[in-house]
Amino acid sequence: MEVLSVTSEIYPLIKTGGLADVAGALPGALAATGVAMRTLVPGYPAVLSRIEERREVAQFSDLFGVTGRLIAGRVAGLDLIVLDAPALFDRPGNPYMGPEGWDWPDNWKRFAALSWVASELGLGLVDGYRPHLIHAHDWQAGLVPAYVKFGPSSTLKTVMTVHNMAFQGTFGVDIFWQLRLPPHAFSVYGVEYYGGVGYLKSGIECADAVTTVSPTYAAEIRTPDFGSGLDGLLNNRASTVFGVLNGIDMNAWNPATDPALVQNYTASTIQNRLVNKRAIQEQFGLEPLNVPLFTVISRLTGQKGIDLLADNIDYLVSLGGQLAVLGSGEAHLENAIRSATQRHPGKVGLVTGYNEKLSHLLQGGADVIIVPSRFEPCGLTQLYALRYGCIPLVSRVGGLNDTVIDANVAAMQAEVATGVQFAPPTGPALGDALRRTFELYADERSWKKMQRRGMKSDVSWETSAARYAQLYASLTGMSLNDDAND
Numbered sequence: 001m002e003v004l005s006v007t008s009e010i011y012p013l014i015k016t017g018g019l020a021d022v023a024g025a026l027p028g029a030l031a032a033t034g035v036a037m038r039t040l041v042p043g044y045p046a047v048l049s050r051i052e053e054r055r056e057v058a059q060f061s062d063l064f065g066v067t068g069r070l071i072a073g074r075v076a077g078l079d080l081i082v083l084d085a086p087a088l089f090d091r092p093g094n095p096y097m098g099p100e101g102w103d104w105p106d107n108w109k110r111f112a113a114l115s116w117v118a119s120e121l122g123l124g125l126v127d128g129y130r131p132h133l134i135h136a137h138d139w140q141a142g143l144v145p146a147y148v149k150f151g152p153s154s155t156l157k158t159v160m161t162v163h164n165m166a167f168q169g170t171f172g173v174d175i176f177w178q179l180r181l182p183p184h185a186f187s188v189y190g191v192e193y194y195g196g197v198g199y200l201k202s203g204i205e206c207a208d209a210v211t212t213v214s215p216t217y218a219a220e221i222r223t224p225d226f227g228s229g230l231d232g233l234l235n236n237r238a239s240t241v242f243g244v245l246n247g248i249d250m251n252a253w254n255p256a257t258d259p260a261l262v263q264n265y266t267a268s269t270i271q272n273r274l275v276n277k278r279a280i281q282e283q284f285g286l287e288p289l290n291v292p293l294f295t296v297i298s299r300l301t302g303q304k305g306i307d308l309l310a311d312n313i314d315y316l317v318s319l320g321g322q323l324a325v326l327g328s329g330e331a332h333l334e335n336a337i338r339s340a341t342q343r344h345p346g347k348v349g350l351v352t353g354y355n356e357k358l359s360h361l362l363q364g365g366a367d368v369i370i371v372p373s374r375f376e377p378c379g380l381t382q383l384y385a386l387r388y389g390c391i392p393l394v395s396r397v398g399g400l401n402d403t404v405i406d407a408n409v410a411a412m413q414a415e416v417a418t419g420v421q422f423a424p425p426t427g428p429a430l431g432d433a434l435r436r437t438f439e440l441y442a443d444e445r446s447w448k449k450m451q452r453r454g455m456k457s458d459v460s461w462e463t464s465a466a467r468y469a470q471l472y473a474s475l476t477g478m479s480l481n482d483d484a485n486d
């Protein structure tokens with residue numbers, strides 16, 4: 001079966017967050033199930049400069065007013081189709097915003113073009129390639145299901161995956177007439193959203209199935225607290241909304257071979273993590289002490305609960321811990337952490353910006369990763385942490401609830417705990433969880449056991465890739481080993 005994945009970022013070429021990791025890992029994981037996945041991505045400079053075995057497979061003389069072409073090629077085992085449209089994608093900054101941090105004003109057009117091209121591929125634009133299903137990720141690909149629903153094909157199926165309900169891609173009504181959709185697509189059954197155009201809304205409304213990245217988040221987003229205004233629509237579509245937990249790339253994230261670590265290790269040589277811990281302490285300006293080292297690797301935003309963390313740094317230090325934070329985001333949160341580094345020299349360190357390599361080292365040497373999110377569709381850093389023997393301390397929401405087993409008394413006695421959970425996501429509850437974590441850390445033997453359990457827990461894509469494959473099969477009516485392009 002041939003599936004076309006459509007995404008605005010993909011690891012290892014271009015990444016601002018977890019979407020890239022998932023888009024980069026899923027094709028490889030699906031291959032074992034008999035699904036051949038190609039991925040359509042925008043031709044950002046970072047993508048075009050790395051694509052290999054490149055072939056031009058289509059040209060557009062009028063792609064929403066600009067010219068463009070499709071280049072097929074491969075990178076890092078990924079089968080890519082790249083939309084090379086320099087007027088839309090050859091820009092500095094990240095995929096969504098310029099270097100000054102402002103969203104590009106024509107994002108509606110950039111990602112409408114991507115989605116429209118995906119639907120054309122679905123109709124057989126390129127000789128010898130006709131996907132049976134298109135899998136669209138997040139609002140940037142949210143128009144794909146609308147182009148398919150209001151287009152000529154009656155057999156092409158679509159799946160819409162929501163990685164974060166908070167980012168919806170909403171625009172004014174004026175853009176509608178430039179989207180190449182028929183007039184009747186501007187309705188509650190199409191792209192209309194509170195009088196404007198909603199890309200994610202349209203994807204949820206028009207796709208044959210909607211998935212999100214954990215079972216708990218799939219239930220949460222059907223409530224007003226987490227639905228960001230789309231809970232009503234999701235409830236209407238309840239029988240076609242599924243939660244499929246993310247996995248991780250077990251090769252890219254393997255402490256036994258990870259080149260970003262100073263010292264590699266396995267569950268049986270876990271004491272070697274100390275070498276990485278010392279390297280972290282050095283890089284973050286922390287004293288080389290054997291005290292609990294906490295880390296945070298995150299966008300520094302309210303969603304991620306970084307204000308709850310900031311409120312607890314003094315307490316964490318008073319308990320005898322150290323903290324190494326890697327991230328960037330909202331200025332007031334960056335400032336709050338920076339001022340903590342000044343209050344607690346040698347105990348709290350901050351590295352701002354995005355640093356993939358350092359994120360690996362932190363997982364391989366810190367004792368605990370704190371993930372205090374207010375909501376978390378799945379969360380990947382706690383999964384990397386489990387694999388690396390770094391204990392996750394997480395709020396009990398979304399995928400954090402589904403992947404970490406809290407070290408309560410029963411779970412410790414049954415020897416199944418893998419981390420610490422707290423609820424609700426408030427400062428005092430996080431403080432209480434920190435206190436519990438120090439108590440657990442003090443019992444060296446059971447702490448090591450908990451680390452080893454985490455390292456053995458299944459965070460791979462295997463189960464979830466099979467679930468996606470089953471979903472594709474049920475929507476297309478194909479069996480998984482049917483030949484591509486039947």
Ligand SMILES: Nc1ncnc2c1ncn2[C@@H]1O[C@H](COP(=O)(O)OP(=O)(O)O[C@H]2O[C@H](CO)[C@@H](O)[C@H](O)[C@H]2O)[C@@H](O)[C@H]1O
Nearest residue numbers: 017018019163298327353354355356359376377378379380
């Ligand atoms: N400063 C930094 N330097 C280096 N690496 C950094 C970094 N800051 C973050 N990262 C990395 O970026 C990724 C973040 O992924 P998450 O799943 O935690 O959140 P995100 O909100 O981006 O993703 C959304 O999509 C994913 C995928 O579905 C969901 O898991 C998640 O809940 C949802 O919010 C991780 O790989 C992390 O290591």
